[in-house]
Amino acid sequence: GVISGEHGIGITKYEFLSNEELASFHAYKQRIDPEGRFNRGKLMPGADLSAAYTTSFSLMGFESLIMQQSDIGAISDSVKDCLRCGKCKPVCSTHVPQANILYSPRNKILATSLLIEAFLYEEQTRRGISITHWKEFEDVAEHCTVCHKCFNACPVDIDFGEVSMNMRNLLRKMGKQSFNPVKAAAIAFLSTSRPGSIKIMRKLLIEWSYKAQRIGHFFLKPWGKAQLAQPPSSTGKPKLQEYVVHFTNRKMPDNVPSKTARALLGIESNQIVPIIRDQNKTRADSEAVFYFPGCGSERLFSQVGLATQAMLYEIGVQTVLPPGYLCCGYPQRAAGQYDKAQKITTDNRVLFHRVANTLNYLDIKTVVVSCGTCLDQLQDYEFEKIFPGCRMIDIHEYLLEKGVKLDGINGHRYLYHDPCHSPLKQQDAMKTVNGLIGQTVNKSERCCGESGTLSVARPDISTQVRFRKSTELEADSAKLRADGFDGPIKMLTTCPSCVQGLQRFKEDVDQLEVDYIVVEIAKNVLGKNWMKTYIKQAAKGGIERVLL
Incomplete structure (x- = not known):
């Protein structure tokens, strides 16, 4: 054979090539790439083994120890089976070819693997890892909305959402995570x-x-x-x-409620367990549910938590709320703060066992949520051990199960935005949405770009994600108005963060309104002033406060 048929001729075998053999290539390179941007330094004067970036075989024993004794080994192991097939690319929220083609899950896995090699090499050959590599590692980890959609597309079951959270956790533990106020x-x-x-x-x-x-x-x-x-x-x-x-570049909503749901109902104390019921519709043996509202439905968009409670009140269910303000722990986990997330989870589980013991006279068989991220995080709570025999379900699926639905609303046309963390698990999400609204609802694809704290931590990534969503919304709107319809278009969703994110597209789509499905149901079933009515009813003997 010939030397040019071998791997590594650009560095490792350069010294064996004569000037005559290299002359034509050098001339071509000078003409086409005078600044040396392509494959920099390869097959050019100065290329020798000193430029090689390869871990020595003599260091492999040390490398094995480092991999076994650190989180880097677990991260490496979680991506090692990647086939480079690219099936993850079409579903990835942060892979926006029109704006930035680099950050598909496949490319992020490649980058992660290369950075781990760099970490191992530098850990063995110098005192510590280059700050530049930590920054690049963090950049890869931050280009992820943790939607887990790549997992379903992957033939070898790699979940880069989980990998991203592990990378963020490693950065925090190593003290290399950037501070964003x-x-x-x-x-x-x-x-x-x-x-x-x-x-x-x-x-x-x-x-x-x-x-x-x-x-x-x-x-x-x-x-x-x-x-x-x-x-x-x-x-x-x-x-x-x-x-x-x-x-x-996209303005925040200006219609955020002024108070939390608990403040409006006067149940902020963490020493009492509120039980909300309509005394005219419930008895001591009426069905009881445990409703975990979560941060977004209670602290930010309180109308979501109140609408959920109002509809449960309307159908004659006893609703048990947790004592005081609680977070499920998912925002902390997604940010890489695994220690805080674990503490929140443990504290909440202990608290809920106390609630179950205090209310042992209520046969709670259903845990209701109104947020997809809460639903995902609460899977780790083992509620079946807290309320034996219970199930966990989203409020919308629960209402459909109870026969609650609208009969179709004139003057509106609907779109549904399925969140990255969809809480609709029982069946296809659109089947549930169409059943509740009572008319055909079109699905609007792509992530809204809010993604919890992503929009404040890395708004540059959010801008890219929203670029793709904006294109989808324009097409969705045009489809709904193709027959001359000029009324409002209502975007429904089932995620508090998406309620905020979708409202930031109002300048892109004419007469766009955004709301939660359960809020839309409350407006049409309970009336325009449903919130004031419900708060008034709850205040007049609708809330039992049980001392914990």
Whole structure:
């Protein structure tokens, strides 16, 4: 054979090639790539083994020990079976070819594997790992909404959403996770359980900060429009100026409720277990459910939690709420704060066992949720051991099961946005939605870009994701208006974070309204003033407060 048929001729075998053999290639390279951008340094003067980036075989024993004794080994093992088939690319939320083609799950797995090799090599050959590599590792981990859709598409069952969370956890444990004050404030707001702290943080983070963001949107609109028309690609975090423009290019909603659901009902104490029931429709042996509202449905968009309670009240169910403000732990887990997430999970499980013992006279067989991320996290709570024989179900599927549905509404046309963490698990989501609304509802594809704290931690990534969603919404709207319909288009969803994210597209779609399905049902079943009516009814003997 010939030397040019071998691997590694660019570095390892360069010294065996004569000047005559290389002359024509050098001339071509100078003409086509004078700056040496393509395959830099290969087959060019100076290429020798000193430029090789390969772990020595003599160090493989040390490498094995490092892999066995660190989280890096677990991360490496979780991606090692990748076939590079690319089936994950079409379903990935952060893979936006029109804006940034680099961050498909396949490419992120390749990058993760290469970075792990770099970590191992540097750990053995120098004192510590390059800061640059940690930043690149974090960049890969942050390009993920943790929707887990790649898992279903993958023929070898790699879940890069889970991998991303493990990468973030490793960064935190190693002290290499970047500090973002906005993200930290958001996590703190979701984590605290003190009513006074929640009230202050709502004022600062929701009322004042949202208003400031809308002001910023007004003044930075020309630069924001340029980003929306063609989002810039992202390799690493944006500079501060660019970050601010990304953060303000779509304005925050201005109709966020002023109080939490618990504050409106007067049940903020963590020393009492509220039981909500319509005394005219329930008896001592009436069906009882345990409703876990979660942060988004209770602290942020309180109309969701109240609508859920109001509909349970309407159908004659006794609703048991947890004592005080609680978070399920998923936001912390998704941020890589596994230690905090585990503590929240453990504390909540102990608390719920106390609730079950206190209310042992109620036969609770159903745990109801109104948030998909809560549903995913609560799977680890082992509720069947807390309330023996119970099941966990989303409020919308529960209402459909009870025969609650609308008969079709004139003057509106509907779209449904299925969240990354869909709580509709019993059957195809669209079958449930169509059954509840009583008319055909079209599905709107793609992620809204909010994704919990992603939109504040990496708004540059959100801009890319929203670019694709905006394209989908324009097509969805055109389809609904193809017959001349000029009324409002109502976007329904089942995720508190998506309620916020979807409202930021109102400037893209004419007469776009956004709401939760259960809120839409409450409006049409209970009347336009359903919230005031329900709060008034609950205040007049509808809430039993049991001391824990």
